[in-house]
Amino acid sequence: MIGQIIEKEHIVDYKIVPADVDKTASLQYKLLAAQRLGNEFKSKTTIVFQTEDGPKRIETTVWSLTEQYIQIKNGILIPLKSIIEVEY
Template identity: 60%
Template structure:
């Protein structure tokens, strides 16, 4: 995780208020397996995943259901997209 930065928990409805920036380290490859599992958990069991991502305002964290996964984006409810390159952490 990024050094010396406090992660702020936000509601999924607030995500679009922030401008995404790439994380210090691109963890896309490392997260793909976890994101695939998170998608299955969301679709089959309505389970939430904690996603931490980097914005211009610092790291933000949201607990939500992962609906879909593309080559470059994580898709949440209502078509909200999070660039995979901005992800810092994925946990469930």
């Protein structure tokens, strides 16, 4: 899995930018499953997203999913078009 591991609390230290390829449509099922795992089972998901400093990876609970973002702890939003990979 690509991306430097960072603590989710440090996401705010990075500028999130769109990934080279927008995988929103292909990741939709995995993101819905990650949200269900987070809400029903408090299970964590590994998410790789693009920043100006290159790909970053976090392990977190997905709290909600909209058409444009996932929301994690502390109201942090990650744009779907910035997500490179999702694993759980």
